[in-house]
Amino acid sequence: xxxxxxxxxxxxxxxxxxxxxxxxxxxxxxxxxxxxxxxxxxxxxxxxxxxxxxxxxxxxxxxxxxxxxxxxxxxxxxxxxxxxxxxxxxxxxxxxxxxxxxxxxxxxxxxxxxxxxxxxxxxxxxxxxxxxxxxxxxxxxxxxxxxxxxxxxxxxxxxxxxxxxxxxxxxxxxxxxxxxxxxxxxxxxxxxxxxxxxxxxxxxxxxx
Amino acid sequence: xxxxxxxxxxxxxxxxxxxxxxxxxxxxxxxxxxxxxxxxxxxxxxxxxxxxxxxxxxxxxxxxxxxxxxxxxxxxxxxxxxxxxxxxxxxxxxxxxxxxxxxxxxxxxxxxxxxxxxxxxxxxxxxxxxxxxxxxxxxxxxxxxxxxxxxxxxxxxxxxxxxxxxxxxxxxxxxxxxxxxxxxxxxxxxxxxxxxxxxxxxxxxxxxxxxxxxxx
Ligand code: FES
Numbered sequence: 001x002x003x004x005x006x007x008x009x010x011x012x013x014x015x016x017x018x019x020x021x022x023x024x025x026x027x028x029x030x031x032x033x034x035x036x037x038x039x040x041x042x043x044x045x046x047x048x049x050x051x052x053x054x055x056x057x058x059x060x061x062x063x064x065x066x067x068x069x070x071x072x073x074x075x076x077x078x079x080x081x082x083x084x085x086x087x088x089x090x091x092x093x094x095x096x097x098x099x100x101x102x103x104x105x106x107x108x109x110x111x112x113x114x115x116x117x118x119x120x121x122x123x124x125x126x127x128x129x130x131x132x133x134x135x136x137x138x139x140x141x142x143x144x145x146x147x148x149x150x151x152x153x154x155x156x157x158x159x160x161x162x163x164x165x166x167x168x169x170x171x172x173x174x175x176x177x178x179x180x181x182x183x184x185x186x187x188x189x190x191x192x193x194x195x196x197x198x199x200x201x202x203x204x205x206x207x208x
Numbered sequence: 209x210x211x212x213x214x215x216x217x218x219x220x221x222x223x224x225x226x227x228x229x230x231x232x233x234x235x236x237x238x239x240x241x242x243x244x245x246x247x248x249x250x251x252x253x254x255x256x257x258x259x260x261x262x263x264x265x266x267x268x269x270x271x272x273x274x275x276x277x278x279x280x281x282x283x284x285x286x287x288x289x290x291x292x293x294x295x296x297x298x299x300x301x302x303x304x305x306x307x308x309x310x311x312x313x314x315x316x317x318x319x320x321x322x323x324x325x326x327x328x329x330x331x332x333x334x335x336x337x338x339x340x341x342x343x344x345x346x347x348x349x350x351x352x353x354x355x356x357x358x359x360x361x362x363x364x365x366x367x368x369x370x371x372x373x374x375x376x377x378x379x380x381x382x383x384x385x386x387x388x389x390x391x392x393x394x395x396x397x398x399x400x401x402x403x404x405x406x407x408x409x410x411x412x413x414x415x416x417x418x419x420x421x422x423x424x
Contacts (some may be wrong), residue, residue, distance in 0.1 A: 009390070010390075012353075013390035013391075013393075013394065015394070017416060018394075018397070020387075020390070020393070021385075021387045054387075055414040057414070058416060059415075059416050059418055062276060064415070066415075127348050128390075128391075129388075130388075131387075131388035174385075174387075174388075177388070187349050188351075188354040189354055190352060192347065192350060192354070196343075196347060
């Protein structure tokens with residue numbers, strides 16, 4: 001599979017000091033923002049015993065594992081092991097880091113050696129991320145105005161008016177996530193209802 | 209002093225303990241052997257609460273058996289700002305969320321009892337209903353965020369938030385992940401950062417607000 005940028009969340013959902021779960025093509029990630037705003041995406045497994053680092057917590061410029069408190073700093077290197085406070089952890093204890101870039105209010109991830117920038121999504125504002133239990137085909141079937149593969153875009157009816165929407169597609173192990181953006185003049189509450197309705201129609205189509 | 213018949217792992221009991229802490233009311237906690245003793249189903253306990261559920265609040269001659277009613281009682285007595293704004297719409301919305309919290313208990317709460325205390329029942333249905341309820345909570349909190357709002361009703365936290373918080377925050381215990389609900393996650397963080405917040409097993413004050421543990 002050709003490596004490519006995948007949208008894994010919206011900037012608005014990851015304030016400073018917060019970690020969340022992300023995904024890149026089947027890989028679970030811990031995506032986090034440090035106290036000073038530095039964004040990073042790492043493999044979601046603690047090198048100690050495999051606990052999900054997305055269940056951990058941010059302290060300053062580090063991410064701490066919730067299980068035994070191992071602390072990881074810039075580039076994924078282990079900085080501190082609470083059970084051995086005097087020890088300088090060996091450089092081999094490192095979490096694999098992914099490339100993580102924020103653009104247009106969207107957080108994009110790719111393998112660390114990924115060249116270039118994520119695709120631009122201009123003219124729209126971030127709205128919300130939703131998860132669906134159906135696949136992409138069902139979404140495209142109920143809303144033919146949406147065109148594309150990784151980035152669905154089209155003009156849809158929101159509140160009786162045509163508005164531009166953009167849905168960034170993320171396939172997760174647990175299902176499908178869509179990161180929705182909408183035209184800057186669209187009412188966000190109405191656009192959010194449109195997204196809910198799209199999800200309902202697509203999931204009902206599968207259930208039928 | 210208010211007496212609370214209590215079980216430490218119960219989300220509904222914690223809801224009341226948390227509210228009391230937030231408004232600064234001290235209660236006498238009577239630990240009930242819910243598991244494995246099932247003391248809440250005993251004949252003696254039925255005199256207090258024929259329904260055999262926890263928590264039960266006793267204050268003088270008043271006995272309350274619904275946790276949301278206990279939140280109202282504590283807020284009205286010691287922290288009226290927690291009742292939410294006084295206009296008709298807000299008051300109705302608070303009631304809406306108090307009732308909705310019952311749906312969280314009947315879905316996420318039951319899934320948790322299934323996984324932790326081996327309750328029998330349709331676990332897939334409980335989890336599916338839990339996701340359905342979380343989707344509603346997520347949509348509401350997301351719409352509040354569009355308008356700059358951080359709480360379910362009004363500009364400050366209210367009994368509506370406290371009623372819905374425990375079962376949402378404990379959803380992982382029942383095998384329901386919050387990964388797909390960013391607005392719910394950020395809202396639980398705000399509650400966990402409140403002044404006078406108290407913990408229960410499975411729900412912690414924001415770790416980053418606690419001092420780094422020192423190992424000797
Ligand atoms: S599993 Fe992360 S510190 Fe032990």
